Amino acid sequence: MRVASGLSPTELLELTDAGAASDSAERGLLLLAAARPDLSADALEGFGLGARDAWVMDLRCATFGDELSGRVACPACATSLAVAISRDEIGLEPGEQGAAVPVWVELDGTVVEARTPDGSALLAAAAQPDVEAARRSLIASCVVQASAASGAIAPLDLPAAVLEAVGEAILAADPGAEVGVPLDCAVCAHRWTPVLDPVLFFWAELHAAGTQLLDDVHQLAAGYGWSEPEVLRLSASRRRRYVDRLLDV
Ligand SMILES: [Zn+2]
Incomplete structure (x- = not known):
């Protein structure tokens, strides 16, 4: 399904x-809702990352x-590199398995039952006042x-090593939760794998495209007296050609 x-x-x-x-x-949920208008808000919040x-x-x-194209700075030599990657290289395929996945970890006699974070867990974390509270x-x-042998342990009282193991198990259970894109620097040959956040990436593109659309509406409304809905109904190429005429390009 697509x-x-x-x-x-x-x-x-x-x-x-x-x-x-x-x-x-919240933006992640807005984008998910736009992708899956057939689902309820509750169902969308239950999706794993x-x-x-x-x-x-x-x-x-x-x-x-x-x-997907953009610019990324090489962490070794700081050169700004133009990067274009195809969707296939990212390997995120939408499936029907949206729900959070259960995870079990046993370390040093402590047994933890956890689950991968869903939208509601992220919303709750994002609403916290600082990074430590969000964590x-x-x-x-x-x-x-x-x-443990001594009895139940509150989640926040777990040793750091156990929490780290739980974090790794969560990533392993929901590999799509962290999307790495291997890159080679064309200047110094440094190889690294920056993490791509689809929500951040897409939102930045939407913001830029929205700003361009508003500029076009402004130009065409001022030049021809067309309304916003009339301008937005034009195809992108036709909108561009009218704007170019107005700007005498
Ligand atoms: Zn480099």
Whole structure:
């Protein structure tokens, strides 16, 4: 199953308006809702990160095409590199398995039952006032129960090594939750794997496209007296050609 179609210019502007003051977790849910309008808000909040990102990436590619391009700085020599990667290299395929996945970890006699974070866990963490509070919120959401020989342990009382093992197990259970894109620096040959956040990436593109759309509406409204809905109904290429005429390009 794939998204039916990419965002129209009107949908794009409505979405960027709706998420203008939102954090990344809320924007992730907005994008997921746009990709899956058939599902309820409750169902969408239950999606695991990897599943959410796969649908967000699907909507992104339906809207802007199957190639992702941008600039990234080499961590070794700081050269700004132009990067173009194809959707296939990212390997996020939307499936029906949206729900959080259970995870069990046993370390030093401590047994932890946890689950991969879903949208509601991320929303709760994002609403916290600082990074430490967000971390504690996420742990509390993801650890279902924990116990040692001495009895039950509250999630936030778990030793750091156990929490680290739980974090690794969660990533392994939901590999799509962290998308690495291997890159080679063309200047110094440094090889590294930056993490691609589909929500951040897509949102930045939407913001830029929304700004361009508003510029076009402004030009064509001022030049021809057309309304915003009339301008947004034009195809991208025709809009561009009228703007070019006005600007005498
Ligand atoms: Zn380099």
